[in-house]
Amino acid sequence: MDLIKWDRPDPLDSLTHIQREMSDLLDFLSSTPPKGTYINTEFPPIIVSTSGDNVIVRAEIPGIKVNDLDVQVVNDVLTIKGERKTSIEVSKMTYLRRERPYGTFARAIILPERVDAEKVTASYKNGVLVVTLPKAPESKPKQVIIKKS
């Protein structure tokens, strides 16, 4: 007769497993945007900066074709519109994980300074849109000459 040794798991092992799962769940629930970060982050996220005579607006829009992007400047409002499309036919695939947002988006930003709408340039490289907006001549600082009396 053979004796078979049963490797019976300790019932407390499953308890530690539950404990770990619960602490993971609590970690997940408490990891929702902490204070001080961007709570209402719209797509695409932007960075606005100034350098000398230009206002620079950057936006992270990965995975989009340049033809699907539309950038407009009206007075001091910059509008970025576009659509992010799925790359292949939806009918032929099954999603296993989905984190990236798809669809149309539009954002309008009030610029910090008056800009020269005729001279605005935009470039798109590696998924980052950079819009360079030269400041309008009237918003540039003017040297005031003080007359000696």
Added chain:
Amino acid sequence: MEKKEHPAVEKKKISSDRCTVTGKGRWYFPLSDIYETPDNFVILIDMPGVDTENITVDMQSNELIINGEIPQTTYSNEKIIYSEYDTGHYHRHFVISDAVNRSKIEAKMADGALTLILPKAAYVKPRKIEIKTD
């Protein structure tokens, strides 16, 4: 007026309590999609601002490790007025099963999105058996 929902993006910082981060700069988890087609598994990863030559895709035992590094000197001579995102390196890893033909993994980079094509191994693909008629 019709209420439209915008897709929202939130960058998740790799916290130092889960792992040890060495080297310069901050690291982030890029967002990724995984989908399955009859012949392949496809992983799409958003890595805005990364040049193709700064991406490394490594296969280590059964983990596919993807690192994307961005240049550190971006905002010289600029005054930032408003900022909604942080720039940093990207890291993500995936555990790959035996159902993937590991020697034929392909990677493509276009417009800041990395596409990884993982062909399925022959034994998991459906094989059609012909029925003979006399």
